[in-house]
Amino acid sequence: MSAAPEYRVWALPGIPEVRPGDDLAKIIAGAALGEGLPGLADGDVLVVTSKILSKAEGRILAAEDREAAIDAETVRLVARRGTLRVVENRLGLVMAAAGVDASNTRAGTVLLLPEDPDASARRIREGLREALGVDVGVVVTDTAGRPWRKGVTDFAIGAAGVRVADDLRGGVDAYGNPLVATVVATVDELAAAGDLVKGKAGGLPVAVVRGLPHVVTDDADEEGACWLVRPAVDDMFRLGTSEAVKEAVSLRRTVREFTDDPVDPGAVRRAVAAAVTAPAPHHTTPWRFVLLESEESRTRLLDAMRDAWIADLRADGLSEDRIARRVRRGDVLRKAPYLAVPCLVTDGAHAYPDARRAAAEREMFVVAAGAAVQNFLVTLASERLGSAWVSSTMFCPEVVREVLALPEGWDPMGAVAIGRPAASPPARPARDAEPFVTVR
The missing domain is CATH 3.30.1330.100 (CofE-like)
Incomplete structure (x- = not known):
């Protein structure tokens, strides 16, 4: 033994x-x-x-340099709660305060790893x-x-x-x-x-x-x-909760070139689940998402929309050459392996006898649709899926409803092309929020 x-x-x-x-x-x-x-x-x-x-x-550093030392040792903020920072340091380790420590050292000093x-x-x-x-x-x-x-x-x-x-x-x-x-x-x-x-x-x-x-x-x-x-x-847990939301928002970019990799339908449904948490008027649920998962359904819709668009452009008096260029620029939806068509449903809207209030009522619902689509796009980004929100379905709603067999009250609010990005998008330029702020 x-x-x-x-x-x-x-x-x-x-x-x-x-x-x-x-x-x-x-x-x-x-x-x-x-x-x-x-x-x-x-x-x-x-x-x-x-x-x-x-x-x-x-x-060893003087204690008054602790915050500067943490900054110097940090390569990425993981989470912040008040004054506590959990960061990735230069060694790749995720630790509170980058591992900068004031214990087991003389008073007035801190230790770096x-x-x-x-x-x-x-x-x-x-x-x-x-x-x-x-x-x-x-x-x-x-x-x-x-x-x-x-x-x-x-x-x-x-x-x-x-x-x-x-x-x-x-x-x-x-x-x-x-x-x-x-x-x-x-x-x-x-x-x-x-x-x-x-x-x-x-x-x-x-x-x-x-x-x-x-x-x-x-x-x-x-x-x-x-x-x-x-x-x-x-790393599935790369960020704290609030930091992950910020990163997902920053990752949300318009992507126009996709790989041929299939899109996980479950990821899209998780994005829909996030979309329908958006605020909406009168406790309604004015969103519907039509998911075009088959190539046949995507092609049928896009062909019908193209025909309607060409007819509109001809009615505007454009030459065939200009029409062809316009149509080619709109091909982003054809390049995507997955499409979603968000629709607005206003059956919960209040009826008003005057046009002013009726228009404002509809605008509330349109704003709610935009909030839902933003949730949808951000969640797709968190799933590492690229997307492009294209307005084309809004210009031919009757065609979209007919091809997709949708109820009369469903108003398509564009289409979202979804797929794995073919390349990393360029870094987003920093944008100062102050020019967009008015304080009274």
Whole structure:
């Protein structure tokens, strides 16, 4: 019968106050040889708090520079609540205040994270091999909160000589079920184990984990803890709620060139669900969305609209050449793999005997339709779908109703071309809101 798996973890006493320029490998080696300690052995893992690396590397600033330091370390705002900022820092880590910390440092100073924690871990590992002749793994840690969970925990921001993750994909569990998504963040589990004995205020910045030699590696190509930073394209929780809304609004651009990729009908329906939360007069629901999911339905509608448009242009006296150019410019709807036709239904409108109030009543409903379409477009953008809202159906409502077999009271409010953008749109120029504001 094989022995049950086990490991030991202990804090390493005797680490003095670290100052800029100190050789941490020598300091740790000296502490490991302290009286009554088991020393270090091949296969051990050292779990080292990043604070002492920051001090040794001179990553110390005066406290009055804290906000400026956070700004300098920030590459992207993730969420802001009052004065608290959760940001992505230059290391790609998402943390409160970019990891700029005022704890475990002299009053009046703050600590920045090491510039390259993986390189810092390699230097400690190489220094310990030179000083003690041992091959150990090194994990550099910091503390952060986690989405959906109260409290903080230590996690790895740097690593050397340690298998960063255990990729179990392609294997099976104890019941023979295939593992398709399981990648264990080994260095994060080591970081948390070390923190249980180091603590946050005990002056014990280094822990030793023994009994897990299989996680220690001499593979020169082993990636550091930076491998665990999730790429933006795979990050489903990249922003806080209010920030996500702002980004979705900024992503909402008119797209006129689409790929041939099919559009997920579920994504469009989620956009409709957002659209129908728009404000509307008299507690009505004056919106309908006709979704043209088949190529046949799109072609039939667009052909009929083109014929009606050509007839109108001929009635305006335009030459055939000018008509052809106009029609070509309107081909954005044909380029899209999916169309939606938002319609306005005013059966809940109040009847007024005079034209002035009747016109104002209809305008209220048209405004509500615009609000719904804006919700629709913004939600499509959040689904990474491009769109173009084109007014053409408004010029031939009878044709649209006939081709799509819609009730007489449904007024088409343009058409929305939907698809995956063929290219990233150019950056939106900054627009100052003040010229659009009047204060009384």
